[in-house]
Amino acid sequence: MFKTDVLVIGGGPAGISAALSVAKFGLKVTILEEREFLGGQLIKQTHRFFGSREEHAGVRGISIVKELKENLSANDNIDVLLGATAMGIYEDGTVTMLYKGEVRKIIPKKTIIATGAFEKYLPFENNDIPGIFGAGAVQTLMNIYGVIPAEKVLMIGSGNIGLIVSYQLVQSGVNVQAVVEAAPNIGGYLVHASKLRRQGIPIKTSYTIKRAIGKEHVEGAEIVRLDENWNEIPGTEEIIECDSICLAVGLSPLYDLLSHSGCEMKYIPELGGNVPLRNENLETSVNGLYVAGDVAGIEEATAAMLEGELAGLDVVSKLIGNEEIQNEIITVKKALNSLRAGPTGIKIRNGISKLMNMETEKESIKNNMTDLSHLKKNGTPDTVNIESKLPDDSVLLKGGKAIIECYQGIPCDPCMHSCPFGAIIKFEDINDIPKIDFNKCTGCGICINNCPGLAIFVINKDHTDATSTVKMPYEFLPKPEKGSEVDVLNREGIKICDGKVIQILDGPKQDKTSVVTVEVPKAYYGEARNIRVVACDE
Amino acid sequence: MRIGNHPILTFVRAEKVNFLYDGKEVFGYKGDTIAAALHALGIYTYSHSPVNQNPRGIFCAIGHCSSCLMTVNNVPNVRICITEIEEGMTVESQDKRGVLHVQD
Numbered sequence: 001m002f003k004t005d006v007l008v009i010g011g012g013p014a015g016i017s018a019a020l021s022v023a024k025f026g027l028k029v030t031i032l033e034e035r036e037f038l039g040g041q042l043i044k045q046t047h048r049f050f051g052s053r054e055e056h057a058g059v060r061g062i063s064i065v066k067e068l069k070e071n072l073s074a075n076d077n078i079d080v081l082l083g084a085t086a087m088g089i090y091e092d093g094t095v096t097m098l099y100k101g102e103v104r105k106i107i108p109k110k111t112i113i114a115t116g117a118f119e120k121y122l123p124f125e126n127n128d129i130p131g132i133f134g135a136g137a138v139q140t141l142m143n144i145y146g147v148i149p150a151e152k153v154l155m156i157g158s159g160n161i162g163l164i165v166s167y168q169l170v171q172s173g174v175n176v177q178a179v180v181e182a183a184p185n186i187g188g189y190l191v192h193a194s195k196l197r198r199q200g201i202p203i204k205t206s207y208t209i210k211r212a213i214g215k216e217h218v219e220g221a222e223i224v225r226l227d228e229n230w231n232e233i234p235g236t237e238e239i240i241e242c243d244s245i246c247l248a249v250g251l252s253p254l255y256d257l258l259s260h261s262g263c264e265m266k267y268i269p270e271l272g273g274n275v276p277l278r279n280e281n282l283e284t285s286v287n288g289l290y291v292a293g294d295v296a297g298i299e300e301a302t303a304a305m306l307e308g309e310l311a312g313l314d315v316v317s318k319l320i321g322n323e324e325i326q327n328e329i330i331t332v333k334k335a336l337n338s339l340r341a342g343p344t345g346i347k348i349r350n351g352i353s354k355l356m357n358m359e360t361e362k363e364s365i366k367n368n369m370t371d372l373s374h375l376k377k378n379g380t381p382d383t384v385n386i387e388s389k390l391p392d393d394s395v396l397l398k399g400g401k402a403i404i405e406c407y408q409g410i411p412c413d414p415c416m417h418s419c420p421f422g423a424i425i426k427f428e429d430i431n432d433i434p435k436i437d438f439n440k441c442t443g444c445g446i447c448i449n450n451c452p453g454l455a456i457f458v459i460n461k462d463h464t465d466a467t468s469t470v471k472m473p474y475e476f477l478p479k480p481e482k483g484s485e486v487d488v489l490n491r492e493g494i495k496i497c498d499g500k501v502i503q504i505l506d507g508p509k510q511d512k513t514s515v516v517t518v519e520v521p522k523a524y525y526g527e528a529r530n531i532r533v534v535a536c537d538e
Numbered sequence: 539m540r541i542g543n544h545p546i547l548t549f550v551r552a553e554k555v556n557f558l559y560d561g562k563e564v565f566g567y568k569g570d571t572i573a574a575a576l577h578a579l580g581i582y583t584y585s586h587s588p589v590n591q592n593p594r595g596i597f598c599a600i601g602h603c604s605s606c607l608m609t610v611n612n613v614p615n616v617r618i619c620i621t622e623i624e625e626g627m628t629v630e631s632q633d634k635r636g637v638l639h640v641q642d
Contacts, residue, residue: 034601035620041600046546060546118602130582130595137599137619145574146549148539172541216593217582254602477545512546 004030004079006315007095007108009086009257012040013301014293015114016068017308018315023077025316025325030106032084032097038072039065040116041136042301044143046171047164048452048513050189050412051302051339052430058414058450060511061301068305089261093288110288110315113258114308117251117272117294122156125211131218135165135248142172150244154221155179156209160188160300162248166196169246171476176201177242180223182208182230185376189344190408191453193379198530200493203379210237212245221245253295261286270351271297277355281314281329282307290315297355299340299348302411306336342409342431372407380491381407386526391438393461400443400460400471404434405529406453418450445471445505449513458517459525468525469502474514480504480533488520489530497524499531540578557627572618572629573599573606584608584618586633608632612639 006022008015011033019029037043045061056064072078084099095106119134121127131150135157138149153174155166158181166176179196184206186193193203206226213220225236252273259265263276264285275297276284283290290311293304310332317325340348343363350360374382389403390396402423404415409431416424416434423440424447445458448471458471480486480501488499503517520528541549553568559576566575573596576584583593584606597605601620610616610629614636618629 036622062547118600119598121597128587128592128594130593133596134598134603137596140599140619141574141577141596142541143547145570145578146541146544146547146551147574147578148541149577171545217595475545477543479545 001105001107003107004028005109005319006030006312007032007106007111008114009095009111010040010114010116010293010295011035011038011080011082012114012116012293012304013042013065013068014116014295014304014308015040015112016072017305018112018114018290018292018312019078019308020068020071020075021309021312022316023075025320026077027316027319028077028079030079030081030108032086032095032106033080033082034085036082038069038080038082041139042068044139045164045301046143046168048414049302050300050410050452052335052411052413053417055302055305055335055339057302057412058418058452063511064301086257089257089289091262109319110290112290112292112308112311112315113295114291114293114304115254115257115295117298118254119247120250120252120272122209122247122249124209126214127212129212129214129216129218131214131243132212132245132247135161135246138244138246139165139168142174143168148172148174150174150242152177152242153244153246154209154223154240154242155246155248157181157248157250158183158186158188158193158203158205159248159250160192161251162246163188163192163196165246165248166201167192167199170196170199170201173477177240178223179203180207180209181205182226184228186379189410189453190372190375190379191406191410191451191455194375194381194405194491195454197379198489198491198493200489205377208232209245213239218243218245251294251298253298255295258284258289258291258295261289263289266355268297268351268354270347270354275351275355280333280356282311283314288318297348297351303336303339303348306332306339310336338430339411341429342411344408344410345431370407375407381405390526391436395438396459396461399462400445400458400469401438401441402436402443402445402447402456402458404436404447404451404456406434406451406455409433410453412452414450414452415447415456418447420444420446443471445515445517448473448515449505449510454513457529461522461525463519466522467519468522469517469519470525470528471503471515471517472529472531474516474531475512476533478533479506479514480516480531485534486518487532487534488518488524488528489532490527491529493530495532496527497521499528501531539580555623555625557623557625557629559629560631566623570623572608572610572616572621572623572627575623576618576629583631585631588633588635591633607636609636614638 005027042065051057210222292307292311454473499518505515551567597603599619
């Protein structure tokens with residue numbers, strides 16, 4: 001048995017942030033982590049994060065976790081127990097855990113639960129055979145252990161996880177046959193969808209999986225189209241050839257420890273299922289028991305880190321209290337609110353409102369002046385969308401200009417901060433859609449690899465009399481070589497012409513998002529948005 | 539199968555770890571979970587459901603779904619997706635309810 005000031009259960013982004021915010025005030029913190037390593041699901045997030053610059057936006061998840069771990073080990077007030085499973089919380093606050101094969105007791109003054117979430121399941125015929133994975137499992141196999149999860153994957157669900165994991169599968173050399181989405185619109189950020197479409201992967205909205213084919217292992221899947229009432233349309237069945245079906249149909253909070261300690265729980269579909277009631281500083285109905293991160297309601301890692309910080313600060317204010325902490329609490333809450341403020345944050349806002357018995361809001365069209373229906377259905381913008389981002393021809397003839405194909409207000413601002421010339425007009429809100437001052441844009445392309453959505457392209461229409469150049473981000477292997485001929489693809493991943501790579505930037509600043517400049521016949525500058533490296537003659 | 543070159547990640551496979559899978563000598567790399575090592579070897583079924591004997595593989599890979607339970611070093615119902623391989627470990631498929639042999 002031992003005593004600690006604050007016990008944090010779960011060593012993911014929320015737990016680590018909570019521990020850091022407590023320990024900097026000199027209190028003793030103990031983190032219990034079930035696995036042999038810290039970082040939770042953040043250690044397999046190879047993509048760049050959204051959010052604001054203060055919260056690591058534009059940085060890959062794997063780099064964020066590295067920084068968090070460095071901050072942890074630099075702090076002597078934090079004790080980390082790896083391979084430690086919390087088993088129970090008693091009425092007096094005592095926590096029991098299984099550690100190195102033994103049951104041990106901890107007596108903390110306050111406890112922060114940051115146990116994260118768990119993949120949801122989906123009912124369909126034959127859904128229990130090997131080869132059917134949660135999307136997170138596939139990500140674990142490939143990004144943590146470097147194991148190829150399957151050859152051909154069918155992804156179910158087009159939320160951010162489905163879209164991001166599909167993209168990461170392609171980066172690992174796996175074929176993604178299609179992304180299937182039962183809703184009429186794509187659920188995740190549209191920039192993620194567009195990234196995938198440029199790889200030629202179809203996103204089939206208003207489709208669902210009917211059954212898995214195979215006895216010992218997945219050999220295929222049958223999908224079917226849904227009408228506007230979510231009923232199957234007979235005769236629209238299709239067989240998809242695949243050896244894996246990946247479910248990305250949402251997460252549920254891992255709330256076991258909370259409900260058994262007597263926290264009042266409420267079922268909020270918008271937050272992923274059962275979540276604990278808590279006050280706005282994340283203390284639950286059980287005195288001294290806090291929550292942070294996905295266990296408090298499904299969001300993403302940036303929100304989890306902020307929640308961890310908020311819970312930690314409130315714990316400190318209760319234990320040692322001072323004015324300064326109240327100001328910090330206000331700052332963190334502001335950051336959380338602005339992260340959730342945009343049009344894509346409506347689900348979270350409504351979930352929290354329901355939880356707090358406050359009024360929910362209707363989806364507003366205010367933020368979507370442009371019609372995004374084609375983009376939301378297919379993952380590719382329509383011509384009106386595309387033209388809205390293009391400057392006059394006279395501007396395009398003045399040299400390279402950045403075209404930001406970002407149509408949806410999402411909480412993200414690295415492009416604006418990355419531009420050394422102030423050409424991306426300063427945001428009033430983190431959910432603003434970037435706008436360019438073409439007079440200031442030099443076409444340098446620094447913003448290209450800073451955009452987490454990989455949605456920026458620099459077009460130089462008049463490279464020669466007959467050709468234009470397009471600078472684009474590229475995150476696949478093999479990398480193209482300077483001077484080589486490549487296939488040039490459009491926004492749907494279809495080859496439109498041959499092109500020549502005239503420059504490739506791939507240094508530490510690009511951090512593995514290569515910036516490739518491709519020369520294309522002039523007719524194609526508006527469509528050329530991806531390349532395929534052609535195998536060299538052996 | 540393992541990933542060779544990756545555009546973002548580098549995989550370190552420094553130390554081989556040998557273990558027994560259903561009596562056969564197999565190997566993975568230090569830091570692998572049993573599930574990752576077996577999956578890399580092309581082994582996707584780890585147990586059969588006790589009643590209907592349906593094949594079971596990995597589902598969540600984070601220790602919560604109980605789909606990947608195996609008998610490890612004679613201990614049944616071990617979650618192989620979060621248990622790391624160790625030299626000389628015995629890993630066995632589990633087609634019945636696990637029985638824990640408690641020593642007197």
